[in-house]
Amino acid sequence: MTIENIPVGGFAGDPAEALNPPAASGGCCGTATAATGTASPAADAGAPAGTCCGTATAAQEAGTCCAPEAKAEAVAAGAGCCG
Amino acid sequence: MTRATPGTTRAVDPGTTPTDRLTAVVRALASPEYAGRRVGTPGGRAAAGYLAGRLRELGATVTSDGFPVAAVRELYATPTMDWTDEEGRSRPLVHRRDFAEHLVSADVPAPRTGPLARVGDADWSGRWVLVPVVGADVSRRAASEGAAGLLVARGVDDGGWMPKMIAGPTPATVAVIGVRAEVHERMGRGGVVTASVPLRTVAADGVNVHGVFARPVPGGVSVLLTAHHDGVGDDPRQRLPAAADNASGCAVVLESARQLAPWLPDGVGLAVAYLDAEEAGALGSARHAPQVRAGTFVINVDGAAELSGAAAVEAGGPAGELLAALDRAGRDTGVALRAAPMPSDNRRYAAAGLAAVGIGMGMPGYQTPAETPDRVDPATLLAATALVVATVRNLFALAEPVGDFRGNDNPAAVTVTGRPAPDTEDSRP
Numbered sequence: 211m212t213i214e215n216i217p218v219g220g221f222a223g224d225p226a227e228a229l230n231p232p233a234a235s236g237g238c239c240g241t242a243t244a245a246t247g248t249a250s251p252a253a254d255a256g257a258p259a260g261t262c263c264g265t266a267t268a269a270q271e272a273g274t275c276c277a278p279e280a281k282a283e284a285v286a287a288g289a290g291c292c293g
Numbered sequence: 294m295t296r297a298t299p300g301t302t303r304a305v306d307p308g309t310t311p312t313d314r315l316t317a318v319v320r321a322l323a324s325p326e327y328a329g330r331r332v333g334t335p336g337g338r339a340a341a342g343y344l345a346g347r348l349r350e351l352g353a354t355v356t357s358d359g360f361p362v363a364a365v366r367e368l369y370a371t372p373t374m375d376w377t378d379e380e381g382r383s384r385p386l387v388h389r390r391d392f393a394e395h396l397v398s399a400d401v402p403a404p405r406t407g408p409l410a411r412v413g414d415a416d417w418s419g420r421w422v423l424v425p426v427v428g429a430d431v432s433r434r435a436a437s438e439g440a441a442g443l444l445v446a447r448g449v450d451d452g453g454w455m456p457k458m459i460a461g462p463t464p465a466t467v468a469v470i471g472v473r474a475e476v477h478e479r480m481g482r483g484g485v486v487t488a489s490v491p492l493r494t495v496a497a498d499g500v501n502v503h504g505v506f507a508r509p510v511p512g513g514v515s516v517l518l519t520a521h522h523d524g525v526g527d528d529p530r531q532r533l534p535a536a537a538d539n540a541s542g543c544a545v546v547l548e549s550a551r552q553l554a555p556w557l558p559d560g561v562g563l564a565v566a567y568l569d570a571e572e573a574g575a576l577g578s579a580r581h582a583p584q585v586r587a588g589t590f591v592i593n594v595d596g597a598a599e600l601s602g603a604a605a606v607e608a609g610g611p612a613g614e615l616l617a618a619l620d621r622a623g624r625d626t627g628v629a630l631r632a633a634p635m636p637s638d639n640r641r642y643a644a645a646g647l648a649a650v651g652i653g654m655g656m657p658g659y660q661t662p663a664e665t666p667d668r669v670d671p672a673t674l675l676a677a678t679a680l681v682v683a684t685v686r687n688l689f690a691l692a693e694p695v696g697d698f699r700g701n702d703n704p705a706a707v708t709v710t711g712r713p714a715p716d717t718e719d720s721r722p
Contacts, residue, residue, distance in 0.1 A: 219623040219627040219629055220620045220628075221606075221623065221631070222629070222630075225616040225617065225630075227632035228632040229608045229609065229612060229616075230632075231605075231606075
């Protein structure tokens with residue numbers, strides 16, 4: 211019988227995926243790849259809903275940098291969302 | 294840049310365990326004394342002073358850096374809302390449970406009464422209008438027809454709260470209130486609403502706190518640990534302790550620095566930045582990022598209160614070595630990692646060309662009265678600290694060995710021959 215060492219920590223996949231995380235959207239902190247320093251939604255109005263901020267349209271309708279529902283869901287899933 | 298004034302002296306007993314120290318910092322920052330730590334408030338400034346004091350206790354050279362924040366939305370009284378339904382029954386509604394200020398709202402200090410109307414109704418004059426969304430066209434019509442205000446449906450979190458936010462676009466000229474979706478739907482039957490929205494825009498002064506433990510030699514490895522210390526602030530009659538976001542991150546950074554500082558290899562740099570105004574749009578890091586030495590590795594912790602599964606990690610800038618160090622640290626400490634958005638201060642450093650990661654491990658009760666210290670999991674605080682410490686040690690191991698190895702219990706230490714004297718005029722890591 212062999213005992214397999216299964217790593218329990220670290221990234222399950224390629225750590226470089228963190229450079230372009232899934233559904234990374236804009237918001238007060240800019241986008242994941244090119245934070246702009248502007249306090250305005252950075253995603254395109256019609257872009258798919260993104261973690262933390264949802265679409266720019268949803269954020270604008272909510273009157274915030276990020277749509278509240280998308281933000282609440284993202285935080286509940288463990289993300290940190292500024293603004 | 295100015296010298297920090299001494300903070301309040303709620304010392305954390307260095308003889309206690311890491312868990313005791315971590316939870317003590319969380320409890321302190323979430324206490325009523327700091328009133329939710331909104332940027333520019335006495336509580337926010339006092340919290341910055343508290344953290345400055347803790348950094349000094351660890352031997353850091355501490356400075357503060359003030360900066361202006363042009364606009365923060367501030368509730369200066371508790372909003373009110375009463376609905377008399379279509380059958381004449383009075384239904385008082387509860388702030389942050391049933392309704393909340395919408396950040397584009399005009400300031401309506403006194404209650405305003407009007408019958409309910411639907412978006413398709415011809416007459417909006419003097420009425421509270423139920424709308425599906427608040428767009429520019431709707432706002433213009435409401436203003437031009439003299440509507441009492443707009444009511445838009447809003448969801449609640451798992452605890453039934455509407456999280457508070459303080460950063461948003463330029464306010465409109467009409468009152469706007471977010472109403473819990475179920476109530477919003479029922480209001481479609483009619484009735485009369487009386488409501489106020491005492492919400493104004495204020496300027497504020499933010500303050501970043503910097504602690505330098507060691508400066509790198511030219512070409513030496515340099516690490517900056519960051520966490521924002523601000524919250525969205527208490528409501529006028531309700532506490533929002535901001536224990537998870539981000540007292541937990543502040544505690545992790547402090548404990549990490551405590552564990553790292555005595556074992557710094559020669560020639561490396563280690564600094565801490567406690568950042569203000571993250572909740573106002575990551576303005577503290579926007580202020581600081583351009584001042585940081587090129588080549589510095591930045592590790593930002595935003596939320597370390599409830600690790601469920603894997604920690605969220607977002608990287609930016611030239612972060613290959615940093616990610617490798619983090620990955621190895623995760624394996625060594627047993628902390629699972631996953632690529633996930635972390636729109637926090639780390640993005641400002643990445644945008645400045647620095648290798649930066651944001652790490653998130655949960656925020657129960659996020660920006661609501663339920664974000665209390667008892668919901669911050671000590672095991673998560675410990676895991677986050679272990680991950681950060683191991684990552685930094687892995688980064689220090691990138692340094693070329695210099696001088697004698699003196700031997701210690703730090704497996705990643707290359708040399709330990711004493712720290713360079715801190716430069717009191719320069720807080721850069």
